[in-house]
Amino acid sequence: MLVSAKLPSIMKIKSYLFSALFVLSSLVTLSQDGQWDTTFGNSGIVQTDLFGSSDIVFALALQNDGDILISGSSEVAQSDWDPVLVRYRSDGSLDDTFGINGIVVTDFSTGYLDKYHKVLVQNDQKILAAGDFGGSAKDYMIARYLPNGDLDPTFGTSGIVITDLGDEDRIGTIVILNDDKILLAGASFVNGSNKLTLIRFLPDGSLDPSFGTNGVLISEPTVPNNKDITIRLLDNDKILIGLTFGGIYQLRRYLPDGSLDLEFGSDGIVYTGNVSSGGGVFDLSPDGKIVVGTSFYSSDVAMAYLQRFLPNGSLDTSFGNNGEVFMSQMINLNRIIVQPNLKILVLGTEPLLPDSFILTIARYHASGSLDPSFGPGGDATYTSLTGKDFMLQEDGKIIWAGYEPFFGEDFFVGRYLNDPFTFGLEDNPITKADLAPNPTQNLITLNFDHFQDSVPYQITDLSGKLLKAGELTGNQMILDLSSFQSGLYLLNVSGSSYRIVKE
Numbered sequence: 460m461l462v463s464a465k466l467p468s469i470m471k472i473k474s475y476l477f478s479a480l481f482v483l484s485s486l487v488t489l490s491q492d493g494q495w496d497t498t499f500g501n502s503g504i505v506q507t508d509l510f511g512s513s514d515i516v517f518a519l520a521l522q523n524d525g526d527i528l529i530s531g532s533s534e535v536a537q538s539d540w541d542p543v544l545v546r547y548r549s550d551g552s553l554d555d556t557f558g559i560n561g562i563v564v565t566d567f568s569t570g571y572l573d574k575y576h577k578v579l580v581q582n583d584q585k586i587l588a589a590g591d592f593g594g595s596a597k598d599y600m601i602a603r604y605l606p607n608g609d610l611d612p613t614f615g616t617s618g619i620v621i622t623d624l625g626d627e628d629r630i631g632t633i634v635i636l637n638d639d640k641i642l643l644a645g646a647s648f649v650n651g652s653n654k655l656t657l658i659r660f661l662p663d664g665s666l667d668p669s670f671g672t673n674g675v676l677i678s679e680p681t682v683p684n685n686k687d688i689t690i691r692l693l694d695n696d697k698i699l700i701g702l703t704f705g706g707i708y709q710l711r712r713y714l715p716d717g718s719l720d721l722e723f724g725s726d727g728i729v730y731t732g733n734v735s736s737g738g739g740v741f742d743l744s745p746d747g748k749i750v751v752g753t754s755f756y757s758s759d760v761a762m763a764y765l766q767r768f769l770p771n772g773s774l775d776t777s778f779g780n781n782g783e784v785f786m787s788q789m790i791n792l793n794r795i796i797v798q799p800n801l802k803i804l805v806l807g808t809e810p811l812l813p814d815s816f817i818l819t820i821a822r823y824h825a826s827g828s829l830d831p832s833f834g835p836g837g838d839a840t841y842t843s844l845t846g847k848d849f850m851l852q853e854d855g856k857i858i859w860a861g862y863e864p865f866f867g868e869d870f871f872v873g874r875y876l877n878d879p880f881t882f883g884l885e886d887n888p889i890t891k892a893d894l895a896p897n898p899t900q901n902l903i904t905l906n907f908d909h910f911q912d913s914v915p916y917q918i919t920d921l922s923g924k925l926l927k928a929g930e931l932t933g934n935q936m937i938l939d940l941s942s943f944q945s946g947l948y949l950l951n952v953s954g955s956s957y958r959i960v961k962e
Contacts, residue, residue: 493834499874500551513868519860520578525549532574542575558608589633598623615664625649631688644688676717701741708739724772742795745928756790763789779827798879801825801915818846855879898960901941916952
């Protein structure tokens with residue numbers, strides 16, 4: 460295997476200028492969530508052609524300094540696809556301190572479509588990229604790079620770890636655990652059938668012998684779809700995984716040792732719905748609930764749904780219509796983000812023509828209704844793109860990545876204005892709220908009047924850091940602040956802030 464960095468023979472940045480309705484920063488006037496951030500790229504968007512041929516985006520990550528990492532695959536020469544990383548500065552320009560002109564290419568010399576399906580940034584700012592490579596007999600691969608784009612020689616073999624478990628291994632995702640170990644989830648064809656596979660690595664890339672069998676946990680025989688796998692880490696070191704099995708999207712909750720948590724759903728599993736040719740994604744709400752998005756499409760129908768589940772896996776019937784919301788004609792959902800204010804962002808793709816798509820980001824209230832204050836009526840779109848990934852910056856703006864599936868397949872990165880930290884009076888009206896005792900040592904009782912069955916709330920410190928979030932139900936709720944240090948905090952609810960003093 461040859462590992463090298465290639466100098467792009469052709470590399471150009473093309474930005475299309477188009478008109479968009481926007482206002483200046485909310486510090487001066489009110490800004491419209493879902494409109495282009497014109498301080499990024501050229502009027503909010505950047506298009507990058509890496510080598511003059513096809514480029515496919517798979518994922519993005521954000522660094523502490525605001526830089527943006529995109530992972531994917533590029534046709535560096537005819538029929539020669541290599542995994543790539545591209546880093547942009549926070550203004551959308553390529554970061555020339557990373558690799559060569561902001562681009563890192565790693566050549567595995569397989570002659571097939573090698574790709575980085577996922578990219579993550581460690582606390583020390585080293586970069587983890589994971590994917591699969593090879594022909595029909597693909598293997599898992601994880602590479603770790605130094606912040607400048609060089610392979611990290613302290614990880615695996617010269618910065619790369621290759622894991623071969625079966626006749627074909629296809630990666631779903633990776634996550635960095637609280638102890639800096641790495642958990643990979645994928646599908647391996649073993650003994651005649653596809654199986655869900657979990658692999659845990661130590662920080663240096665070696666297998667963790669304390670997990671499963673020598674670091675590997677293979678599920679019972681199943682037939683997983685090759686759609687993305689989503690993993691979220693829970694506060695008690697449990698692991699929640701969402702993936703597609705035989706056309707059904709399901710959630711699985713595992714204990715830290717890799718065994719199913721039998722207290723979740725039915726023996727550790729929740730079956731959410733039929734996705735057939737579509738896929739599914741989920742995210743955790745700050746109050747511990749689970750928001751799931753699934754899509755289904757065939758030659759003549761396309762539809763997508765949101766569902767919300769309680770932390771124990773039961774359906775939250777207070778959400779939408781008995782726990783479910785019909786969204787739109789999306790054929791793929793690629794990511795869901797539940798904001799600190801409990802509003803829900805959904806990234807997906809809608810069909811436009813037989814050979815074109817629409818990248819769509821929609822926002823929903825915590826109740827499940829479409830939020831018309833986002834974009835022109837609840838969603839923001841960009842024609843001719845497939846949207847693959849998006850994240851929230853520290854300031855709340857939405858950064859997204861996608862590509863053109865039929866018209867050159869360049870990398871696209873865009874940024875929308877967004878405020879995920881405040882609740883609107885028009886969304887969750889409260890007529891009266893009283894807190895007692897205040898100051899408090901541990902418990903504080905909130906009495907309130909409102910016009911809805913439930914109202915989202917959040918508690919922050921004075922810097923705006925989110926410490927606690929949930930939903931107010933009924934007309935009285937007791938909030939437990941025993942884990943808070945002494946000081947002044949803000950309860951934000953229904954567009955108003957209430958001071959709480961913890962003694």
